[in-house]
Amino acid sequence: MTTFEQADRLKQIPPYLFVRLEKLSAEKRAAGWDMIDFGIGDPDLPTPDCIVEAMCEAAKVNANQKYSSSQGEKDLRYAVAAWYKRRFGLDIDPDTQVCITIGSKEAIFNIAQAFVNNGEMIIAPSPGYPVYSGAATLFNEAKCVQIPLRKEKDWLLDVDECPKGARMLYLNYPNNPTGATCDVAYLKKVYDWCQENGTILCYDNAYSEMCYDGYQAPSALQAGPDCIEFGSFSKTFNMTGFRLGYAVGNPDLIAGLKKCKGQIDSGAPIFIQKAAIAALELYGDDGKLPKAIADNMAVYAERRKVLVDGLRELGYKVDMPKGTFYVWFDCGKNSTEFTQEMVELGIIVTPGTGFGGQEGYIRMTVTEPVERIRLALERMRRGSYQ
Ligand SMILES: Cc1ncc(COP(=O)(O)O)c(C=O)c1O
Structure with a gap:
């Protein structure tokens, strides 16, 4: 052979x-x-029954069997923006600040495709989700600088240890693999550092809804608007196999992601996006976790x-x-x-x-x-x- x-x-x-x-x-x-x-x-x-049922119903409709758009269906983008308002109290423009993604993994990779040139530096936490230092860096011929997370610092990445001049910084709390969490004050410190140093903050909030003992995870966008945050339907709604996530943030960053996706995947299946609307609608107006x-x-x-x-x-x-x-x-x-x-x-x-x-x-x-x-x-x- x-x-x-x-x-x-x-x-x-x-x-x-x-x-x-x-x-x-x-x-x-x-x-x-x-x-x-x-x-x-x-x-x-x-996966909760109502989400599966919404997907099955949506899959029967001819209009939902076609290509989506690379930015995602308008009704889901509006549902994500409304969820950000309820959950984090943030005003998000669904037309320019939201992009639906094929899981957050895809967005983590494509954001680097869209904004990192060959040889530029990407900062990733170590330990950390392997895709930051793997596909996101290596497929873009970028250079990954791994910054250690330490138990003595509650596994929080310390920006004072980060080199200046990086194009991008990946950060993730609630954290895989350490389970560590953070608050808005911490995110503000990281956000300000990124702003001062011209580094794009890419905040991976895939576990935002997986919290215990009364803790509620913040959004990086509560620290400021000029970053990008990735969310996922995977872990919150037991929907890993559906492959659906979202990116929310600065309009330029969203536009870059969308342009990249236009060349690669043409968007997530529409009937799965409809199921995601049903998932977000489980949340009430108070933004609290649905039953x-x-x-x-x-x-x-x-x-x-x-x-x-x-x-x-x-x-x-x-x-x-x-x-x-x-x-x-x-x-x-x-x-x-x-x-x-x-x-x-x-x-x-x-x-x-x-x-x-x-x-x-x-x-x-x-x-x-x-x-x-x-x-x-x-x-x-x-x-x-x-
Ligand atoms: C930190 C982190 N980010 C992103 C993902 C990707 O999740 P998905 O692509 O299913 O949304 C995972 C999956 O395990 C993860 O642990």
Whole structure:
């Protein structure tokens, strides 16, 4: 068979972390093991029925079976703007400040396509969502400067450690993988630094609705209008497979994103955008989490507590996260070694090094029911699968 060599830019991308993990667990599963999976951040709970029904109804309508526009359907853009008003108290122009995206991942990549020239610098947190330093940087022949997030600083990126002259800075709270959260005062400090240094703030707010204990995540746009924020239907509404997100922010940044998308994807499927309108309409005028989503979050909150308490009983130092569905802790040894030991217990976890950052940390996603979390903790206590 003829072999085809990948382009240099693709060769530079490390194998996607979860592909390796999936292979490891697939081998065990094939051998009949019951693997308890805390690996990938994909909600196990179903998409609320009303959203699925809205999508099915919309898919039957001929007008919804056609190309969308690269900026997204007008009614969804208006629904996103109205949601920003209810949720964050912000006035957003749906015509110039909103673009619907195919998941927030797409926007994270395309914003760099649209605004970063070859050789320019992009700042990304480390540990951080791998796409910032991966596709967003490497596909654009840009240079990624990774700034460490540190436990002593509550995993908040410190702009005083960032080099001047960067074109773009990616930031994400509630944070994957650490579960750390921030407030508007912190965002204002980052925003001002970006303004002073001519750096575009790209704020990844994919977990804005996944919060606990009364905490409500802010929007970067509360710090100021001249940045871009990415949101997602994936985690809030258990809609990862629908592939839908939004970008909101400065009109020039939105226009660049739209132009880029016009060349690449022609927009998300219209019937999925209609389902997203039904999702946003679940929110009342007070902007509080709707019941369907609050019920979901109560499930994650309980699982999170069972896992954190159990890990603490096993002697690990673990913080109780205020956001996301990730539990991040110091495993006291090399994280790849720890991950492999866990596979031998029938447990899938993610080594922190997969997100960059320092050695010794593990991420566990609470996408298993409570009784399976207890079973995993029991296996860890025994130090054996059975
Ligand atoms: C921090 C962060 N941003 C963005 C995404 C992408 O989400 P989606 O493309 O499903 O909206 C993820 C997914 O795990 C994530 O963890």
